[in-house]
Amino acid sequence: MLKNHLFANAASSFAPKFDEIFFVLTALSVFFTVLVLSLIVIFAIRYRAASTIDRGKPITHNTKLEFTIIGFLSVVGLGVFFWSAKPYATIYGAPPANAQKIYVIGKQWMWEIQHPDGIRENDALHLPLGRPVQLILISQDVVHSFFVPAFKVKRDVVPGMYTSVWFVPTKIGKFRLFCAQYCGAFHSQMTGWVTVMKPKDFAAWEAAGGSFSEGGHETSMVQAGKALFNKYGCVSCHGVSTGMAPSLSNLYMSKVHLTNGSTAIADDAYIREAILNPTVHVPVGYQPIMPVFKDQLNEGQVLDLIAYIKSLSSTSLPQSPANSASNRSGTDEKVKGKTR
Amino acid sequence: MSSQLVQPSEEYLWEQYEDRKQQDESYLVGMWTFLSTEIMFFGALFISYAVYRYKYPEAFYAGHEYMNVALGTINTAVLLTSSLTMALAVHFAQKRKRWMQIGMLVITMFLAFGFLGVKFVEYGDKFREHLVPGYNFEWNQANVNRLEASTAPINIIPSLKAGSLPADSAISHDAQMYFIIYFAMTGLHAIHVIIGILIMMVFIVMLVANHPSVRYHMPMEMLGLYWHFVDIVWIFLYPLLYLIPR
C-alpha cells in the first residue's frame, strides 16, 4: 500500500507536474541536508578539541563567499518558484472549453455534488476518464477544503464565495476524498470516494441516473431550478413583461446597471448575491421589492436557480456545438475574475 | 530650557539608569515604540475598512449619509484644540510651572469629556435610528421611510420584526458592515480617549499634591505624545467615516 502511494499514483493531469516539482525539491533538500550534515560531521571529527591538526590562519569572514551563496540560493529559489507557479495558475485559472462543470457544496460534515444533468451524489463523485472537469465549490457553513490526494488537487470551499479548480482524471480507480480544512466535530469523517470510470461506463452510469450512488436524482439542475423558480413565485415578477422586475432571459454574463450608479457583470457570483440579498442589487428602473432569500434557499438550490437562469440565455441562442463551446470559454474567462 | 530650573541630575533617576540623559532618552524611545504598536492596533481596523469599502462602495456611501457631519466636525475641532492645550501642558512641565500644567490639563480633560459627550449623542442617534449592528440594526426600515415618498408598491416587502437579530431580519448586510466598522473604529478610539482622561486625572491629582514624580517633566511628555497620537488617529477617522465622496 505504501509503495502504491509513494509511486505511480498520478491520477490526474496535475499530479505528474506535482510529482516533478516534489522530486526536484526532494533532490535539492537531500543535497543540502547531506552537505550541511556531512560538513558538520567532518568538522566535528577533524577539529575536535583533542586533535592536533593545523589550525593556522582561521578565517572569520568572507564577504564574497557570503554574497555568492546569497546570490546562488536566490537564483535557485527563483527558478523553483517560476517553475512551480505555472501549474498552480493553470488549475486555478480558466478551464479548457470542453471542461465539464460540476458543483460541489461542502457542509458540516458531508459533500454534496451536483452534476449539471441533475445527478446528485453525497460523499461521492463519479468522473469520466480523460475529460477535463471543473469543480465549482461553495460552502453552506464553515470553510472546508476539497482534497483528493491521488489527484494532488486541493481547493478550499469557502462560504459566500465560489472557488474553482479544474483537472483531467487520468487513471481509472476509486480514490479517497478528504476535507482538509478543519471544520468541526466530524471533520475527519467528512470524507468520500471519487470514482473515475471509462467514458463508456460513465455514460451508462449517467443514463441510469447515477444509480450507483446514493441520492440519485432524475431532474437536471436546470429543471430543478425551474421548479424552484415557480415554487418561490419568482415567475410572478420575473415572468414575461410584468414590468415589476427585469426579465431574466439573456441575463447571464450581461452588463447590469444598478440604481446606485454602478454596473456589474451578471456572472455566477453576482446572480447568487442578487438572489440572496436583492436589496443591494437593484437594477435601474425597478424598485427594491424582491424578498430576501438568504434564509430560504441553500447553496444547492441557488446553484439550480443559476443553472436555470443560464439556460434562459442559451435557449435563445442557436444551439450548435461550436457556438456553445466558444460561448462557454468566453464566459469562463469572465467568471475567472469572480470565482477565484 | 533655563538651567536654574533643572534639578540636580541625580534626582528622579531610577536605579537602572546611569544618568538623566539615558533615562530621558529611554522614556522617549519607549513611548515611540509603544505608539508604533498602537498604529498596528488601529492598522488592522483600517485594513478591514479598506477591504469592505472596496467591496461595498455604495453601501459605505449610503451608510455615511447617516453620519452627523456637523457633530463630527465639532469633535475634530475639539480634539485639535485639546492637542494644543496638551502641548501647552508639556511646555509648562518643562518650565516647571505647576499650576499652569494643572490648568492646561484640566482644559484638555474638559475638551476630552466634550468629545466623548458629542460621541455619546452620536451613538444615541444611532440607537434611535436602529443602526446599531447586533443590537437593533434595521436597514430596510430606514429605506422604507425614504421609499414612502415614492410610488413603489412597498407592500411586497416582507414585514420586519423590530429588534430581531440580523440573522433573521431582512437587512442589507453591506450597509451593516459600514456601521460595524464605524463602531469598532470609533469605539476603539473612544477607549483610548477614556484611558487618556484617566491618566490626566491621575496627573492632576499628583500635581495638586506636588508628588515628586511629576516634578520630572518626562512623564508629562509621555502623556503628551499619547494624546497627540489619539488626536492623529481621529484625523484619519473623521474623513474616512464622515466625508466619503460619491
Add this chain to the structure above:
Amino acid sequence: MSVTQLENTIPESHPQKTYLNDGNTIGSWLLTKDHKRIAIMFLISISLMFIVGGWAATMIRAELVEPQGHLMSHETYNKMFSMHGIVMIFFFLIPSIPAVLGNFMVPIMIGARDLAFPRLNLLSWYLYIIGAGISLAAMLSGGVDTGWTFYTPYSSVYSNTHVTMTIVGIFIAGFSSIFTGINFIVTIHKMRAPGLTWFRLPLFVWAIYATSIIFLLGTPVIAITLALVVLERTLHLGIFNPAYGGDPILFQNLFWFYSHPAVYIMILPSMGVVSEIIPCFARKKIFGYNFIAFSSLAIALFGFLVWGHHMFVSGQSVYSGMIFSLLSFLIAVPSAVKVFNWTATMYKGRISFDAPMLYALGFIGLFTMGGLTGLYLASLTADVDLHDTYFVVAHFHYIMVGGAIMGFMGGMHFWWPKITGRMYPEKWAKIAAVITFLGFNFTFFPQFILGYMGMPRRYHWYPPEFQTLNILSSIGAAVLAFGYIIPAVYFIWSLKKGPKAPQNPWRATGLEWEEVPSPPPTHNFARLPIVEREAYDYEWMDGRDDSLSAASVAGGKGDG
C-alpha cells in the same frame, strides 16, 4: 575587581550576595523588579504550560495509534489538539526564550543593571499569568475546539465551545509580549555599556532585538483580529461571517499577518542562542558576524511579507499567491546564510561536545530539514497537495520543536550555571540531548511521509493505510518525552545537589561570563564594565588562559 581576580578566587564556601538570596519571602519574588527574578518566574510558568501542552500532545499521539481511536470522542480530540496548539504557541513558545533567557541575559550581556522599565517587565509577567490562567481555565473547564488558528466562521459562529474566554486570555497575554518587546528595544538601544557598539553586541542580543520588532508590529494585529472574533460571537456582528457580508478570507489574512511572523518570534531567539553556543564550543570567533546579525533583521522584516503562503488554496487570487510564493522563497535565503555561517564557524575550530553544543548541532540539523521542507510549502504547485496535510505538521514541528525548543534547551544548559550557580550532570545531559534528537526524528519524520500520502491534519480518525506510520510516530513521541523528562529531573536535582558553578565554566566570552559571578548579584555589576573587544574573541581568551595556566602551575585549570 578585575576579571583575573574573580576567576582565581572561586568562593566555594563563602556565601555570596546574589539575586537568589536577596530576600526570600514570597513577596520579594512576586513584587520584584529584578529582571533575573522575573525571568525565573517566567521559566516556572512556561514550564508548567509546557507540561499541559505536552500532556495534550501525549493524548493525541496515543489516540492516533489506532485508525479509529476510542480513547476519546471526536469533540474531545478536537479540544485536545486545539489546547496543544494554543498552549504551546501562545503560552510556551512565544514567551519561551525571550521572556526567560532574554529577560535574564540581555541586560547582563549589554552591561546594564536592569531592563529599561523594570515595573513594565513585572507587569508583563502578571499579564502573562492572567492571560494564561484565563485561557487555561477555559480550556480545562470545557475546552475550545477551533484549533489554534480560530478560522472564521467556525470560531465566530459555529463552535459551541469556550472560544470567547480563550481569546480573552490570548488577548491579555498579547500585551505581555508587547511590553516585553518594548522593554528589549529600549534597553538595547539606550542602555548598552560604554564601548559596546552595535557590532560588538552578542548575536543573541541581535536576535532578541529582531524578535522584539515582531512582537511590536505583529501582536496588536492579532489582538484586534481576535477581539473582532469575540465581538462577532457575542454581538452577532458579521465582520468575518459571509452570511452578513463579511469575508472569512480577511480573517485569514489578518491572522497570518501575525501568526506567520510569530514563527520567527519562536525561531529567531533560538538562532541567537545557537550563535552564542557554537563559537564557545568551537573556541573560535563566529564566522560572518555581520551576516548573521543582518539576517536576523532581514528575517524579522521579510517575515511580515509572506503571510499569504498559508492561503495558497484558500481562494485568494492566483497573483497574490505568486507574490507570496516568490517572497517565501527569498526569505529562506537569510536562514540559509545563518546555517552556512554556523557551519563555517566550526572550520578550524577546537570543538568540544558538551550538552549545549550537542543541542546546538541538533538544532542546525533539524532546522535545516525544517527549512528545506518549508520550500515545498512555499512552492505553489507542491503546496496545492501538501497544504493542511501532515507534511505541514511535520514541517512546522521541525522548526518549532526541532528548532525553537532544541535552541531553548541548548540555552538552558549553556546558561544554567550562570542562572542557578549550579552545574547540571553533564553525562545525563548528553544522553538527554541524543535521546531528544533521535526521538524527535522518530516522531516527526514519518509525518512527512504521511503528508505526502495525503493524510490531512487534525484528523481524529484516519484510513487504515496510514496506521503503520502513525504508530511509528507515536513510539517516537514516547522516546521524545524521555528526552524532556530527563532534563527536568536533573535540572531540579542540580538546584540542591549540583556542584557549585564557577563564574565561567565554559570559558566563554561575553559580559555575563567575564564580569558577573554565578549567580549574579541583584544589580548585576558592581561597576559598569567598559567593552573594548568584539564579541566572541575566543583566540584572545584562549591565549590569555594559556598564559594564566602557565603562570599558576600548581592550580591547574581552575574552572574545568
